[in-house]
Amino acid sequence: MKGLFCRAALSDAEPKFVIQETSLPEVLDSQQVRVQVKACGLSPLDLKLLADVGIQRDLIPVGREVAGVVLQVGDKVSFFQPEDEVVGILPLDSPCSGLCDVIDIDEHYLVQKPEKLSSVCVAGALRDGLCAYTALHTHARIAAGHTLLVMDGASSFGLMCIQLACYHGVKVLTTSHSPQQQTFLEQLRPSVAKVIPVYNDxxxxxxxxxxxxxxxxxxxxxxxxxxxxxxxxxENKLLPHKHDVISVLGVGGHWVTSHKDLQLDPPDCRLLHLKSASVTFLNHEVWTASSAQQGRYLHILRDLVEKMSAGVLSVINFNTA
Known part of the structure; x- marks a missing residue:
């Protein structure tokens, strides 16, 4: 059985991707599930994050968002049975590549896949859906009547944020990075109240x-x-300046940022203080990197796949629309 792995570069050279022969143990661990993979999402590898949490390997598995069918379960597995359709995200320290035909994964990283939901769709949208859910619910605690500004709304992550916010009765503003994106986002009205072009001076x-x-x-x-x-x-000229982001926040506002190395100067902090506003960092990997909130994580995954199945969250992409 073959899987795709990344060989991290020892210097500044680009990492290399290799197809490696792998094998699974004959006996499953008591709480593991053996899954035949039907679809796998390909998300970027964060090699620095892996190093920061102490995961150092010569070969790093590629492909972590998986959907498939249960083949076999361990003797202490209580959530699943053979032939169940499941979906989940492999943990950061998983030795398996999601691009293998068959993988072993702990049952606490999986949820049931609704029958009418496509394996390809859910595997492709799961990561962005988890990011959007984490940003809006866990960090920003959205509620009906709030006003939300989504930067780069035509991205897959931005579109998930827009759909999830509209479902909860939030007024959505967003930005576009090109005339083509502007046209695409304008078609989402009235769900999107205003599309703001940021591609011209x-x-x-x-x-x-x-x-x-x-x-x-x-x-x-x-x-x-x-x-x-x-x-x-x-490549960064279309990104908003940090001071502009703070300036558009209202009193008691929440800024959820994906910028890993954000640095705020004293005037920025003073402005945040005057508005009693807050900044939180979006790192969706904490769900699989720590077991402290495993129950909440599984609740999020179940809610996501149910909303996808019900059509609340559609897998739409500007590049294919």
Whole structure:
């Protein structure tokens, strides 16, 4: 049985991906489930995160969001039986690649897959759905009547945030990074109240947000990264500046950031203090890196797949729309 693995570079060279022969033990651990993989999502590898949590291997498995059918269960497994359809995310320290035909995984990382939900769709959308759920519910604690600003709404993560927020009665503003994205996001109205173009020099994020919120600012901002300086590389020029994000926040607002190395200067902290606003860091990997809140994690996964099955969360993508 073959799987895809990444061989981390020892220097600044690019990591290499290799197909490696693997095998599973003959006897399952008592709480493990053997799953025949039907679909696997490919998400970027965070090699620095793996090093930070002490996971150091020559070969790192690729592909962690899986959907499949249970073949065999350990003697203490209570949630599943053979032939059950399941979906889940392999933990950071899993030795298995999700691209193998058959994998072993602890039952506490899996949930039942609704029958009418496609394995391909759920495997492809699970990571972004988990990120959106974590950002909006766990960090921002959204409620009906809130106003949300989603940066880069045409991204897969941004679209999941928009759909989940609209389901809960939240007013959604979002930004677009190109004329094509602007056209695509405009089609989501009335779910999206305002699409703000940020791809030209005349864009003024702050003035548009204040106009849409009656000068109050938004309750929640979710970004996909920010600029720490005015002068940034070409690939980061469309990201919002950190001061702009803080400026559009209302009193008591929440900023959920994906920026791993965020640095706030004293004036930024002073502005946050004046607004009694907060900043939280979005790291969805904490769910599988720690077992402290395993029950809540499984509740999130179940709720996600149920919303996908019910059509509340659709797997739409700007690149394929």
């Amino acid at each position: 005349s864009s003024d994020l702050l003035s548009v947000v204040l106009e849409e919120t009656g000068g109050l600012g938004v309750d929640i901002v979710i970004d996909s990264g920010v600029r720490l300086q005015e002068e940034e590389s070409e």
